[in-house]
Amino acid sequence: xxxxxxxxxxxxxxxxxxAKRLGELLGPENHDLISLDRAGADDLDKYDNIIFGIAxxxxxxxxxxxxxxxxxxxxxxxxxxxxxxxxxxxxxxGDHLRWPLHFVDAMGQLxxxxxxxxxxxxxxxxxxxxxxxxxxxxVDGMFVGLPIDEDFQSELTSQRIKAWVxxxxxxxx
Ligand SMILES: Cc1cc2nc3c(=O)[nH]c(=O)nc-3n(C[C@H](O)[C@H](O)[C@H](O)COP(=O)(O)O)c2cc1C
Numbered sequence: 001x002x003x004x005x006x007x008x009x010x011x012x013x014x015x016x017x018x019a020k021r022l023g024e025l026l027g028p029e030n031h032d033l034i035s036l037d038r039a040g041a042d043d044l045d046k047y048d049n050i051i052f053g054i055a056x057x058x059x060x061x062x063x064x065x066x067x068x069x070x071x072x073x074x075x076x077x078x079x080x081x082x083x084x085x086x087x088x089x090x091x092x093x094g095d096h097l098r099w100p101l102h103f104v105d106a107m108g109q110l111x112x113x114x115x116x117x118x119x120x121x122x123x124x125x126x127x128x129x130x131x132x133x134x135x136x137x138x139v140d141g142m143f144v145g146l147p148i149d150e151d152f153q154s155e156l157t158s159q160r161i162k163a164w165v166x167x168x169x170x171x172x173x
Contacts, residue, residue, distance in 0.1 A: 001030065002173050005046060008053030009036030009070030014150040015055045015093045018161065022051060022091070025165040036070035044081045049172040052145075055093040056106040071106070078113065088114060089123035089168045090145030091161075092137060097152045100133040104147040108136030111144035121145055122171035123164055129156075 004026055008019040016035065023031045034043055044050065054071055092107030111121055124142040127135075137143050146164045148157055 001169060002048045003029075004031045004049040004051055004172065005034055005043065006031055006051045006053065007034045007036055007039060007043070007074075008051075009074065010055060010057075011035040011037055011070065013055070013093075014148075015053045018091060018093065018148055018150070018157070019051075019053050021157075021161055022053075022165060025162065026169075036074045039074060039077070041077055044077070044083070044086075048086050050086055050088045051168070052088065052090045052110060053093070054090065054106045054110055056099070056102065056104050058099075058102075071110075075113070079117075083114070083117055083119050086119070087122050087168075087172045088119055089164075089171075090121055091123075091148060091164070092145055093148050093150060095151040096130065096132045096147075096149050100131075103130070103132035103135040103137070104143070105136040107143070107145050107147065108139065111137065111139065123168040125164065 006019045006023055008015050019033055023033055090107050090110055092104040094104035096103050121144050123145055125146050127138060127143055130147060146160060148160060150157060
């Protein structure tokens with residue numbers, strides 16, 4: 001399998017710690033960790049396999065009011081990037097208890113942008129083991145990536161990311 005670029009934002013919180021845990025499972029030689037606030041214009045070009053990590057933080061997602069958000073700044077680069085032939089997987093941090101109507105919405109917003117560029121994601125996940133009411137990340141009955149709730153289901157994170165890494169490794173280039 002080719003090297004995977006793990007692009008994540010925001011930095012310094014759970015999105016970053018999950019990025020590191022995914023990297024450990026992939027193996028040190030098989031991945032690079034790239035915080036979005038340090039991502040250069042060409043960084044996406046270097047990888048055929050990409051993982052995007054994103055947190056849903058209400059208005060701080062890029063499509064709403066432009067407040068502090070690494071993703072908001074990164075979006076113009078993603079819109080211009082050439083992504084043909086790349087395999088892309090998404091994981092999303094969220095909180096199913098306090099935001100049950102918007103659980104990991106940002107993952108769905110990112111997915112729609114990728115779709116506009118002709119890219120479908122790998123690593124889709126069944127919602128059966130999750131409790132929530134609505135989510136923009138649910139498409140055709142599946143989550144478009146891996147939801148992680150470190151606020152209220154952190155005890156499930158290890159098993160979720162282990163199963164997901166196994167899944168995406170079989171789908172990556
Ligand atoms: C102001 C605020 C708004 C949030 N809105 C949502 C939301 O709409 N949907 C959701 O699933 N989680 C929401 N969350 C939960 C975060 O996604 C979750 O805490 C996540 O772990 C934060 O990522 P970070 O630790 O990398 O900053 C919100 C959290 C905050 C602080």
